[in-house]
Amino acid sequence: MKMNEGVEWALHSCLNLAWIGADRAVTAARLAAYHALPTAYLNKQLQALARAGLVTSTPGPKGGFRLAKPLERITLMDVVTAIEGPDEAFRCAEIRKQGPGAQPEAAYRLPCAIAESMAAAELAWRKELAGTTLAQVRERAERRAPNAPGAIRRWFENS
Amino acid sequence: MKMNEGVEWALHSCLNLAWIGADRAVTAARLAAYHALPTAYLNKQLQALARAGLVTSTPGPKGGFRLAKPLERITLMDVVTAIEGPDEAFRCAEIRKQGPGAQPEAAYRLPCAIAESMAAAELAWRKELAGTTLAQVRERAERRAPNAPGAIRRWFENS
Secondary structure, eight states, X not given: OOOOTHHHHHHHHHHHHHHHOTTSOBOHHHHHHHTTOOHHHHHHHHHHHHHTTSEEEEOSTXXXXXXXXXXXXXXXXXXXXXXXXXXXXXXXXXXXGSSTTOOOGGGGSXXXXXXXXXXXXXXXXXXXXXXXXXXXXXXXXXXXXXXXXXXXXXXXXXX | OOOOTHHHHHHHHHHHHHHHOTTSOBOHHHHHHHTTOOHHHHHHHHHHHHHTTSEEEEOSTTOEEEESSOGGGOBHHHHHHHHHOSOOSSOOOOGGGSSTTOOOGGGGSSOOHXXXXXXXXXXXXXXXXXXXXXXXXXXXXXXXXXXXXXXXXHHHHHO
């Protein structure tokens, strides 16, 4: 089971947009060039972020993407959901209802114990994702690479 | 991101094997028939469980699958790893090292803050999966469907 690589791209792009600042819109082509990513595919991820209300997209020659809100109000879960969709990774197909052991529907009033146990574990993951803001991630990144934000800002300003 | 449906199949098959009892081996065809699953594909999952040491497979006319150990010693994580492999869902491709902002390798001594945050969240999931035994799931299932174990055992004995 592999998460779409677009999640990594989207997370880096959100941090880059924060470092660039909300005063300028950045095209998908520029965001892609900074990490040597394919523009069309990154654009698809950015459009997904826009649909989720995490970035705004403005058309025209000075257009591009901006963060729609501060990183304090964007969580890892928001970005994962925007790119991957809201469905859980473990999807119960209710095979307990199939085959010779199948019971009348009333017997399945309570959820399958297997599905419930898998969902409980996945909830722990989602709680962590929802409890981590991109502001926390940015802070951690800046502690590790104090010069990166300035370098990123300058590259996007000068190119 | 969707987990392989084989995880659900494998979990149900492990519980069914526990209810049937270790005194008899069951073929993939019988296990598949009980939930109306495709035999060849369930067999593939059962072989994966065997490689992971969760079930044993014996050849021959009286052969088939048995649990290799009690459900108390099999966790949800064991089954997920057997079917899905050990890789994390979020796989960092280190795009921070790509493009015009790339630094000398020494600058990347510390892991990427994004990858680390995603890994921390995923660890919470894995901890839950590893902390839940199939014995706990079986207990939950039996509370909900007290007649199911007997009915399953009888079907496999009589058919």
